[in-house]
Amino acid sequence: MKASHIRKLIKPIDIAYSEMFSGQVYRxxxxxxxxxxxxxxxxxxxxxxxxxxxxxxxxxxxxxxPTTELILLTCSNYHxxxxxxxxxxxxxxxxxxxxxxxxxxxxxxxxxxxEILPSSDSVRVHGHSRGGAIILEAARRxxxxxxxxxxxxxxxxxxxxxxxxxxxxxxxxxxxxxxxxLIRLINSAPSSVYGxxxxxxxxxxxxxxxxxxxxxxxxxxxxxxxxxxxxxxMDKTPTDVYENVNRGIFLIPGTDRILEKTAMLESxxxxxxxxxxxxxxxxxxxxxxxDSLIPPLEASGEDDIPDADQSGxx
Numbered sequence: 550m551k552a553s554h555i556r557k558l559i560k561p562i563d564i565a566y567s568e569m570f571s572g573q574v575y576r577x578x579x580x581x582x583x584x585x586x587x588x589x590x591x592x593x594x595x596x597x598x599x600x601x602x603x604x605x606x607x608x609x610x611x612x613x614x615p616t617t618e619l620i621l622l623t624c625s626n627y628h629x630x631x632x633x634x635x636x637x638x639x640x641x642x643x644x645x646x647x648x649x650x651x652x653x654x655x656x657x658x659x660x661x662x663x664e665i666l667p668s669s670d671s672v673r674v675h676g677h678s679r680g681g682a683i684i685l686e687a688a689r690r691x692x693x694x695x696x697x698x699x700x701x702x703x704x705x706x707x708x709x710x711x712x713x714x715x716x717x718x719x720x721x722x723x724x725x726x727x728x729x730x731l732i733r734l735i736n737s738a739p740s741s742v743y744g745x746x747x748x749x750x751x752x753x754x755x756x757x758x759x760x761x762x763x764x765x766x767x768x769x770x771x772x773x774x775x776x777x778x779x780x781x782x783m784d785k786t787p788t789d790v791y792e793n794v795n796r797g798i799f800l801i802p803g804t805d806r807i808l809e810k811t812a813m814l815e816s817x818x819x820x821x822x823x824x825x826x827x828x829x830x831x832x833x834x835x836x837x838x839x840d841s842l843i844p845p846l847e848a849s850g851e852d853d854i855p856d857a858d859q860s861g862x863x
Contacts, residue, residue: 558728558770562628565764566757568606570631575639579649580658581623582639583631584666585609591618593846594667598622598659600678600704601775602762604630607677610754611840620666622658624683625649626771628764641665650774652679652782656686663687663694672698673846678807678833679779681705685790686782692793700797700823701844704805704833706779707816708786711809715746720776728773732763747806749832758837791820798844799825800835807833 572585583605595617597608605621612619623629626649629636642661647654663674674695676684681702688695712720723731748759766772799817801810817825830838 564628565761567630569633574634574636577642578645579625581629582662583621585619588615591669592616593671594618594669596620596674598676598680611836624655626767650771651778655683659687675701677703688793689790703800708788709816710783711812713806755837788819797823801827802830805833
């Protein structure tokens with residue numbers, strides 16, 4: 550990317566959404582990890598990795614059991630969406646050499662969190678959209694950390710995946726120099742202009758979280774770099790990355806106008822160690838559409854994963 554374009558994109562973005570949070574928040578490099586307080590000894594640990602332009606609040610209402618230890622990643626150069634807690638530098642962190650705003654950098658964040666933080670023996674790693682790619686990249690780098698965990702990849706960005714044609718058509722004419730203008734245009738337009746097409750039907754929680762998508766990063770450069778890097782990762786990552794995971798579920802929406810569902814299913818079918826669970830969710834944001842579609846944590850044992858159609862259905 551040209552230096553002149555980078556200069557236009559590094560203008561800071563103010564945080565526009567946060568929630569009260571009870572727990573510890575640790576800064577790791579240019580990202581963070583938040584550990585929610587839970588009651589007594591944790592029966593389950595869930596590590597949530599948010600998607601493109603989202604924040605960790607995506608997962609908080611889906612995992613509200615007081616015995617669930619919820620660990621939430623904030624990707625590099627994203628705002629930490631918490632009130633009532635002062636983030637502290639993680640004393641156990643190690644330097645990350647990857648470029649900020651990339652799947653590789655955020656995979657290293659996840660690796661450090663997984664090495665230190667889970668306190669239960671029942672661990673689920675739940676990634677939405679770009680978060681799914683982060684999980685797979687982390688597993689490629691440290692397969693030992695994923696040997697005994699359950700993966701839940703929700704509407705994930707996968708090896709050999711693609712954007713939905715509507716998104717591709719919208720982005721094709723956009724050059725780097727046009728991004729600041731496009732972001733201002735999107736932020737000034739009512740969400741009804743684009744929401745129904747790309748985000749699906751709204752409910753109060755979904756509207757609260759998705760109405761500030763373009764204010765979730767600390768600068769506009771991260772918006773562009775996240776997108777370009779995710780497209781490059783999907784294009785160049787082979788499906789043999791699945792050899793590094795042992796069990797889990799691909800959770801597929803009924804309708805997805807962000808990622809191309811056919812390519813998602815084709816990639817998922819190349820994985821012999823995970824099941825495919827298609828849902829009737831009307832958009833890319835399954836958890837926000839209906840969190841009852843999230844498989845229960847009681848099903849996280851290897852022998853308890855519900856039967857699902859490995860081939861999927863169109």
